[in-house]
Structures are given as structure tokens and as C-alpha cells.
Amino acid sequence: MTISASQVKELRDKTGAGMMDCKAALKETAGDMEQAIDWLRKKGLSKAAKKSGRTAAEGLVGVATEGTKGAVVEVNSETDFVARNEGFQGIVKGIATVALTTAGDVAALAAATLPSTGKSVADSLTDAVATIGENMQLRRTACLSVENGVVASYVHNQVADGLGKIGVLVALESTADVAELAKLGKQIAMHVAAHDPTPAAVRTEEIDPALVEHERKFFSEQALESGKPAAVVEKMVEGRIRKFYEEVTLLKQNFVMNPELTVEALVAQASKDLGAPVAVKAFVRMVIGEGIEKEVSDFAAEVAAQAGL
Missing domain, CATH: 1.10.8.10 (Ubiquitin-associated (UBA) domain)
Known part of the structure; x- marks a missing residue:
């Protein structure tokens, strides 16, 4: 034929x-x-x-927001080249939108239908592997929501709308004007992208007490080595703990756009300006390939091995 x-x-x-x-x-x-x-x-x-066995540490983080709800996903590929593929970008964008309905559950998202293909997210990625020629994986997802207010987003190193290397969501609870809240939320999201609060705590009381105690003990031992009096050592330790809180707590950090203000002071000022209390309920910061151990290939060694040298 x-x-x-x-x-x-x-x-x-x-x-x-x-x-x-x-x-x-x-x-x-x-x-x-x-x-x-x-x-x-x-x-x-x-x-x-x-x-499927090949390391996928590149790819894209995708974000999607819808009023009082926002979602972020990480979809990995083997190379950064694929992240610039429009087909791959379309899939990640679609997955992020579907993630708004799956409450941060990876298994539920993988099983959900992707409208653009009519198949599950998992099957759609499998088909894309065959078409594009690289291993791809849905690695993680998170979802934030508030009763009143907004979930704002920011994408760093953006390659297309809502797609990039770092994705941030910030949930603001308030009855203030939604448009103004969205502006504030984006500013805070940009701050989170630049100054990663790790562990992800909004307030000091959210930090694991065991971690605080560990840091306090470490600082105490360090200060005692100075030979200073106990009262001075105590003040030194408290100062180091305050500094620790400033490093790992969002509200205690100096705001990246105006270091003279803490994020807490920024939110307090916004509450006055908008005429309604504003509370940062939660945030998520997702970085592509974070925590994945990338394979380092020695090309010369591979060639020598294949040549039997």
C-alpha cells in the first residue's frame, strides 16, 4: 500500500x-x-x-490562582531545553490549573483529568514523554485558600505566564479591597522568592520548639566560650535568637523592597491604609529541582568505558 x-x-x-x-x-x-x-x-x-529511570531535575514550576484559592506545581524534565518547549509549557500550565481542585494532593492531581488531552495528568505526561523524548515527572503540588481575601502569586525567572523556576503563593486573609490586597500579596510573594524563610514559618510561634531549643543551646555554648559573665552571655544568646527569628520567620524579615520595614510592619501599615485588618495566613515557595540529587556525568569516562579503554 x-x-x-x-x-x-x-x-x-x-x-x-x-x-x-x-x-x-x-x-x-x-x-x-x-x-x-x-x-x-x-x-x-x-x-x-x-x-522513566533517568534523573529529571529541570522543568518548570507552574502557578494558578482563582480569587481566594491558589495552586503551585512542580513538573520535572531532564533538561532545561524542554522547559522552553511550548508543548511542555502548555501541559504544566494545564496541570497547575487542575491543581486548584485537588487540595495539594499529588496522587489526586495525577489521577485528575487534564482538559486539553481528555486523559489523566499521569497519562498525559506519559504521552508527552513519548512525544518530546525526555523523562517527565509530576513531583509535588501545594494549594492555599482563604475565606476572605486573596491568594497572590509570583513567578521568578518566568518563561511564560505563570511558569518559571521559582513559584510563590501568599495567602492574605482580609475584607479589604481585593485589588489592593493582590498588589500587597504580590509584593510579599516577591520578597519570599528573594529571601527564603526556612523553615516555612509566617510567625515565630509556628517554628518547631525543638529547633528553637537546639539553636539556643548552640548559641549558649558558643557564647560561653567567650568567657563573659553569665548575664552578658544570656543577653548575647537572646540577641542571637532574635536574629534567628529574623532569618527564618517571614513577618520578622526585613522587607526586600524597603529594608527599613519588616514584613510585619508592612502588613500593619497596609491594614491601616486599607481600613481593614490584613493577616498573612500562609505561603508556599517552590523551586524547580529543589532537593533532587543531580547526576554528574563524566563524558570522557563514558567514552573510554564504551571504547574498552
Whole structure:
């Protein structure tokens, strides 16, 4: 049976598969387009399975907000090149939007339907692996919501709307004007992107007491080595604890856009200006590849090994 160039092009446009693979698929299925798509999908799934073991530490963080709710997702790929692929960007953007309905549950998000494909998020990523040719993984997701107010977002190193290397959500509870709250929320989100409060605590009382006690003990031992009197040592330790809170607590940090103000003072001023109390309820900061141990490849060693040297 003769397979026309137009048939090959149509199949390639629909699947993103290589020209020779498309031609082979059409020959195997006697020119039936739908069967050829399935044939390629089966072949692609086999390839995708082999790729699934490769380290995926690049990719994109995607954010989506809808009034009082916001979601952030991390979808990994093997190379930064794929992050610039419009098809991959579209998938991540779609996944972030779906994440608004899954309350920060990765398993629920993976099983949810992606509207653009009509398939589950997990199956859509598997298909994308076959088409794009790299391992891809939905790694994590988080969702914030408030009863009144906004969930604002900011994306750092943005490659497309709502997609980049660092994604931040900030939940503000207030009955103040939503547009003004959104501006404030974005400013705080930008601050969080620049000055990572780790562990992720809004207020000092949210920090694990065991961690505070550990730091206090460390500072005490350090101060005692100075040989200063106990009263002086105590003051030194309290000063170091205050500094510790400033480093790891969002509200105690100096605001990146105006270091003369703490974030707490910024929010207090906004409450006065907007005529209604404003409270930072929570925040999420997600960085692409954070915590993933990347494989370091010695290309020369690989070549030598293959050559038997």
C-alpha cells in the first residue's frame, strides 16, 4: 500500500512522532489514522518506560490562582531545553490549573483529568514523554485558600505566564479591597522568592520548639566560650535568637523592597491604609529541582568505558 506524504504529515502533526515512525505506523495499520496513532502510542509508551529511570531535575514550576484559592506545581524534565518547549509549557500550565481542585494532593492531581488531552495528568505526561523524548515527572503540588481575601502569586525567572523556576503563593486573609490586597500579596510573594524563610514559618510561634531549643543551646555554648559573665552571655544568646527569628520567620524579615520595614510592619501599615485588618495566613515557595540529587556525568569516562579503554 502506498502511503502519501500528506498522510505522514498529518500523523506527525497529531502525534509529534518522527517522520519514519509515522510512515511505519501507517504501513502497519494499512493507512488507518486512528490505528496508527494507537500504534505509535504503544511504541512510545515502551520508550517512555525506558526513560522513566533517568534523573529529571529541570522543568518548570507552574502557578494558578482563582480569587481566594491558589495552586503551585512542580513538573520535572531532564533538561532545561524542554522547559522552553511550548508543548511542555502548555501541559504544566494545564496541570497547575487542575491543581486548584485537588487540595495539594499529588496522587489526586495525577489521577485528575487534564482538559486539553481528555486523559489523566499521569497519562498525559506519559504521552508527552513519548512525544518530546525526555523523562517527565509530576513531583509535588501545594494549594492555599482563604475565606476572605486573596491568594497572590509570583513567578521568578518566568518563561511564560505563570511558569518559571521559582513559584510563590501568599495567602492574605482580609475584607479589604481585593485589588489592593493582590498588589500587597504580590509584593510579599516577591520578597519570599528573594529571601527564603526556612523553615516555612509566617510567625515565630509556628517554628518547631525543638529547633528553637537546639539553636539556643548552640548559641549558649558558643557564647560561653567567650568567657563573659553569665548575664552578658544570656543577653548575647537572646540577641542571637532574635536574629534567628529574623532569618527564618517571614513577618520578622526585613522587607526586600524597603529594608527599613519588616514584613510585619508592612502588613500593619497596609491594614491601616486599607481600613481593614490584613493577616498573612500562609505561603508556599517552590523551586524547580529543589532537593533532587543531580547526576554528574563524566563524558570522557563514558567514552573510554564504551571504547574498552
